[in-house]
Amino acid sequence: MTGADTLRRWALALPAVVVITLFSILPLGVVLVYSFLTPGDFGNVKWIFSTDGWFSVLFERNIFDDTIAISDANIGILVRSIVLSLITTLITVIFGLPTAWFIATRPVAQRNFWMFLITIPFWTNLLVRTIAVQEMIRSDGVFNRILLGLGIIHEPIQMMFSNFAVLLGMTYVFLPLMVLPVYAAIEKFDFRLAEASYDLYASRLFTLRRVILPLIRPGVIAGSILVFVPSLGAYVTPRIMGGGKSMMLGNLIDLQFGQGRNWPLGAALSITLTVLVLLALIWYTRLTSGRKERNHG
Amino acid sequence: MLDIRGLSKRFGYGKGEVTALHEVSFSIAEGEFFTLLGPSGCGKTTLLRLIAGFTGPSGGSLVLDGKDIAAMPPNQRPVNTVFQSYALFPHMTVGQNVAFALEAQGRPRSEIDPAVDKMLTLVQLLHLKNRKSSELSGGQQQRVALARALVAKPRILLLDEPLSALDMKLRKDMQIELKRLQRETGLTFIFVTHDQEEALTMSDRIAVMSGGHVQQIATPRELYDRPANRFVAGFIGESNFLSAKASAGVVEVGEGRVALADAPDGPVTLMIRPEHVVLSANAPDALELQATVAQLVFFGTDTHVHLVLADGTRLVARVQNALHGGQSLNEGERITISLPAKALRVVRDEEVAA
Numbered sequence A: 001m002t003g004a005d006t007l008r009r010w011a012l013a014l015p016a017v018v019v020i021t022l023f024s025i026l027p028l029g030v031v032l033v034y035s036f037l038t039p040g041d042f043g044n045v046k047w048i049f050s051t052d053g054w055f056s057v058l059f060e061r062n063i064f065d066d067t068i069a070i071s072d073a074n075i076g077i078l079v080r081s082i083v084l085s086l087i088t089t090l091i092t093v094i095f096g097l098p099t100a101w102f103i104a105t106r107p108v109a110q111r112n113f114w115m116f117l118i119t120i121p122f123w124t125n126l127l128v129r130t131i132a133v134q135e136m137i138r139s140d141g142v143f144n145r146i147l148l149g150l151g152i153i154h155e156p157i158q159m160m161f162s163n164f165a166v167l168l169g170m171t172y173v174f175l176p177l178m179v180l181p182v183y184a185a186i187e188k189f190d191f192r193l194a195e196a197s198y199d200l201y202a203s204r205l206f207t208l209r210r211v212i213l214p215l216i217r218p219g220v221i222a223g224s225i226l227v228f229v230p231s232l233g234a235y236v237t238p239r240i241m242g243g244g245k246s247m248m249l250g251n252l253i254d255l256q257f258g259q260g261r262n263w264p265l266g267a268a269l270s271i272t273l274t275v276l277v278l279l280a281l282i283w284y285t286r287l288t289s290g291r292k293e294r295n296h297g
Numbered sequence B: 001m002l003d004i005r006g007l008s009k010r011f012g013y014g015k016g017e018v019t020a021l022h023e024v025s026f027s028i029a030e031g032e033f034f035t036l037l038g039p040s041g042c043g044k045t046t047l048l049r050l051i052a053g054f055t056g057p058s059g060g061s062l063v064l065d066g067k068d069i070a071a072m073p074p075n076q077r078p079v080n081t082v083f084q085s086y087a088l089f090p091h092m093t094v095g096q097n098v099a100f101a102l103e104a105q106g107r108p109r110s111e112i113d114p115a116v117d118k119m120l121t122l123v124q125l126l127h128l129k130n131r132k133s134s135e136l137s138g139g140q141q142q143r144v145a146l147a148r149a150l151v152a153k154p155r156i157l158l159l160d161e162p163l164s165a166l167d168m169k170l171r172k173d174m175q176i177e178l179k180r181l182q183r184e185t186g187l188t189f190i191f192v193t194h195d196q197e198e199a200l201t202m203s204d205r206i207a208v209m210s211g212g213h214v215q216q217i218a219t220p221r222e223l224y225d226r227p228a229n230r231f232v233a234g235f236i237g238e239s240n241f242l243s244a245k246a247s248a249g250v251v252e253v254g255e256g257r258v259a260l261a262d263a264p265d266g267p268v269t270l271m272i273r274p275e276h277v278v279l280s281a282n283a284p285d286a287l288e289l290q291a292t293v294a295q296l297v298f299f300g301t302d303t304h305v306h307l308v309l310a311d312g313t314r315l316v317a318r319v320q321n322a323l324h325g326g327q328s329l330n331e332g333e334r335i336t337i338s339l340p341a342k343a344l345r346v347v348r349d350e351e352v353a354a
């Protein structure tokens, strides 16, 4: 390769490098620096080094006797964020896989129509979509009215502001992100392999477990990352569906920069979130590249 | 052992309806190497898929060992398929591919492992047991596909053009290998091909198909010697056709006439293979005709002599090239040829059709 070639390559990459540096690495650096400063009196930060922000991620100091205790509230939110995101991912797999299967097995001419239906929600603002879900499950929302009207229940069921409500909202919002990559994987799947399996005495379940799932696994993993990562940092959906009762990490961070006036804690929480996402991505690359290695082994 | 009775298959409906198989009936005996031969689109794959159970018939029945299996799903039929595309599981090793059927049947490990090794030894691939199936050559994949389909000891092995993806040399080797496997296992094979040479060299019996109909079922020898109709005669080997008039057991072509007992009265079509045409007048009990040598084509072991009869009919004769030239012909020469009565066949013009 000549020097000019190398130069041209770098020149091609330059815009991307500039954008990533300016809008991703630089702000992350600022956040990292802020997480080691002292909260200002009315928000913002004082330029005094402190590890209190990081300390407060997991612990809290009793303001009266200065004893240190584990911060149940923060840990609760952290754990809830991870657990709700994992459950959301699981539910989207359970619902997304059959959906993707259904679309991928339609005649070619019909597939675009079904994909179009799946992507329609993307055209609508996230806030509007989430409020639509809220409208369904509110105390005087559609479900409760129908159930009351049919006389199945006599008092409205309280569904809003709970983990259930957040899960419902997130599943609804993120489902297409699961369907798309899984659909792509199933579409590439050679159905003659399923036929071969069926011919070799395998039941449908055995075929699914031993032939279909292993071969569409990359799509399921990609979908899981696409759902898990934004779920972990979700803000709008837990805010509307969970309120103050079922907060997630995104809402906690928002709180620190707003009412809480603790920017360093907010910054430390943001870094924590980023690290969690990074871990998920590392797990993902391990899972997929490990597969390739085995393919060559 | 397998009885196919009035089996038919239609695809689509209304105006788009296609009949891929028209009431096909035949029986296959235990241990037979049975071949379905026919041009592209004649319904070979469709028939095989019906036997495997991937699609259901539109009519008729499939009886295996006295039991109607037409409604049985493929995973319960004691019938396995070697697919044209091989359809090996790409995420599994050679060994795992071969073990698949036994695992699906829930056999114990202690039974699976030796069976897999035995099968891989049979196809001479034991040394590649732990290789990923996606990292094999075409011929190796072919053997894995065979081992995978044979390991569970099916009653019938179905092979859909298993050799068509291989190059000429490998193809010949695999033909011999397949035949050896079939003899060693004593298994019933139903083999699909559109290559007549492959069919003739490997099969015990051949069903020649065209347009969803079975045209003739016979041994390779019979098929070549006594084709049932013009389609079969033209499809298997090379043939010359002559229009003739028959009355009272004597056929007449132009100036020549010969006794042919099985010729029905009226206009008939006669068939003769190029190697049976004699380029001289003195063959006994033969149809003698005047012909012009139009072209001589040298083929190494033999020469193809293209002839034109007085009425314009074209014939091809094939003569072996003798060491010392023998009688030498020239293009444009007029000669007398003889078509021996025992080499002449009366063939039906019409194929079996709806």
Ligand SMILES: Nc1ncnc2c1ncn2[C@@H]1O[C@H](COP(=O)(O)OP(=O)(O)OP(=O)(O)O)[C@@H](O)[C@H]1O
Residues within 6 Å of the ligand: B011, B012, B018, B019, B020, B038, B039, B040, B041, B042, B043, B044, B045, B046, B047, B194
């Ligand atoms: N799923 C299907 N839907 C509609 N028509 C079909 C279908 N499968 C086969 N056919 C039609 O049935 C006929 C027979 O097809 P088949 O695949 O059995 O041919 P074949 O003899 O195996 O040909 P080839 O040698 O090219 O493999 C063809 O006219 C084909 O177009």
Ligand SMILES: [Mg+2]
Residues within 6 Å of the ligand: B044, B045, B046, B160
């Ligand atoms: Mg075919």
